[in-house]
């Protein structure tokens with residue numbers, strides 16, 4: 017049978033329809049500049065697609081890149097993803113337990129860029145590889161990552177390797193390295209303990225932010241000018257710092273250190289039996305019976321209120337360094353059952369210039385065997401007998417120390433300046 021050109025084209029067309037795949041299968045190293053565009057959609061990655069040094073892969077708006085098998089784009093040269101708001105580039109990585117869709121290695125990351133690109137997992141989206149160190153910063157702007165991951169294995173560097181801006185992370189993980197995320201929404205996602213992130217101007221919801229061993233000494237994850245809702249902050253090691261942010265229903269736990277400055281919180285639980293907590297210039301409302309337990313305390317200029325049944329803070333006083341001094345100063349604790357409870361302390365603790373008042377059981381509860389100096393505080397009254405009634409100490413149980421509260425303030429400390 018002789019097939020004419022029309023019939024031949026129809027057969028090809030039907031084959032394409034039946035298979036549901038295009039004829040653009042890509043793989044292997046390419047040694048010339050390549051541009052992928054929408055008119056050839058989709059691009060099926062059927063082998064490692066490698067871009068060597070000196071070569072650029074440009075992916076234009078509307079292009080779809082499909083990984084049905086566990087291959088990747090390996091970028092040693094340059095990658096330019098140039099989607100648009102109306103017509104983003106889309107990567108589909110429907111491969112479970114696979115390696116990343118795009119891997120950068122031994123390259124100057126500043127020469128690549130990603131703009132308006134959606135990544136659908138579960139295959140991880142982006143990774144900076146170890147090996148010959150990459151340099152520079154990869155700018156990823158207006159990306160959307162769903163059910164996928166970003167990872168930076170390019171160890172030892174002190175600068176940000178991936179800068180994610182104006183983006184959305186949904187059900188995704190940031191698994192490693194130094195990563196900057198700005199102006200982005202992070203929902204139902206995880207910042208892993210090996211990732212050291214700077215999250216600035218982000219809306220973070222139902223997510224977990226961890227910090228741990230990273231290879232960088234004392235490295236901290238920083239959250240700045242952000243909104244955290246229903247999040248878990250898990251500081252396994254080192255420090256997580258949150259500044260100028262608003263928190264709702266946040267749980268902080270772990271063995272590292274936690275710093276909250278110039279922030280406000282509505283529902284903050286701290287479960288930090290052994291560790292350092294600094295709260296500076298914060299307004300904290302714990303009306304859902306939350307409490308804040310910490311091993312070492314540094315609270316200044318905070319306004320902290322409860323629901324009349326809970327305890328404001330419980331200090332366990334377990335110090336890493338006996339020279340560390342613990343302080344609670346210039347702060348207000350009110351509307352709790354117990355304002356401040358000191359359960360243990362291995363070093364001196366200073367409680368001064370605070371307003372400790374309107375707490376239903378005790379303004380200060382000394383639960384351990386040493387005296388506490390708590391002078392120059394306002395206790396809601398200038399009657400020493402009434403002050404004593406709201407202090408639990410030696411006079412309630414001779415096994416505990418005394419609270420030395422004299423002299424005390426005659427008026428509420430007006431110097432408590434909360435939230436700057």
Ligand SMILES: *[C@@H]1O[C@H](CO)[C@@H](O)[C@H](O)[C@H]1NC(C)=O
Pocket residue numbers: 047048049070071072
């Ligand atoms: C790719 O294009 C760039 C300029 O955009 C050029 O410098 C480079 O030599 C080209 N590479 C190849 C392999 O043609």
Ligand SMILES: *[C@@H]1O[C@H](CO)[C@@H](O)[C@H](O)[C@H]1NC(C)=O
Pocket residue numbers: 110
């Ligand atoms: C992903 O792949 C699985 C089989 O591996 C398939 O059942 C599923 O429909 C695919 N999902 C999408 C969105 O393509």
Ligand SMILES: *[C@@H]1O[C@H](CO)[C@@H](O)[C@H](O)[C@H]1NC(C)=O
Pocket residue numbers: 124125126127151152
């Ligand atoms: C990396 O590329 C950027 C932008 O082209 C350039 O400014 C920088 O000098 C490059 N860095 C190195 C180490 O080549």
Ligand SMILES: *[C@@H]1O[C@H](CO)[C@@H](O)[C@H](O)[C@H]1NC(C)=O
Pocket residue numbers: 162163186
């Ligand atoms: C994100 O991915 C999940 C499954 O992986 C899917 O059910 C959901 O519709 C996706 N959401 C968006 C906004 O793409």
Ligand SMILES: *[C@@H]1O[C@H](CO)[C@@H](O)[C@H](O)[C@H]1NC(C)=O
Pocket residue numbers: 179181182198199
């Ligand atoms: C993020 O994008 C905005 C513009 O949308 C720009 O002003 C800002 O400098 C970018 N930030 C970073 C860290 O790239």
Ligand SMILES: *[C@@H]1O[C@H](CO)[C@@H](O)[C@H](O)[C@H]1NC(C)=O
Pocket residue numbers: 196198214215216238240
């Ligand atoms: C976090 O990133 C923002 C935006 O780039 C920057 O202004 C700020 O200094 C960074 N913070 C830290 C602690 O590096």
Ligand SMILES: *[C@@H]1O[C@H](CO)[C@@H](O)[C@H](O)[C@H]1NC(C)=O
Pocket residue numbers: 241242243260261262
């Ligand atoms: C936090 O809330 C205060 C008061 O509502 C507001 O002025 C501030 O802009 C908020 N901060 C952020 C990062 O949303």
Ligand SMILES: *[C@@H]1O[C@H](CO)[C@@H](O)[C@H](O)[C@H]1NC(C)=O
Pocket residue numbers: 294296314340341342
């Ligand atoms: C307590 O926090 C304040 C504010 O950051 C800081 O200046 C001070 O050094 C801290 N005190 C101790 C003992 O670390």
Ligand SMILES: *[C@@H]1O[C@H](CO)[C@@H](O)[C@H](O)[C@H]1NC(C)=O
Pocket residue numbers: 305307325326327
């Ligand atoms: C609130 O917490 C206190 C302990 O801090 C507990 O005794 C009390 O039963 C709790 N109340 C509710 C309603 O959970």
Ligand SMILES: *[C@@H]1O[C@H](CO)[C@@H](O)[C@H](O)[C@H]1NC(C)=O
Pocket residue numbers: 316317345346369431
């Ligand atoms: C407490 O407030 C007083 C008076 O405003 C101020 O001099 C002092 O520096 C404050 N101390 C701390 C640790 O904030």
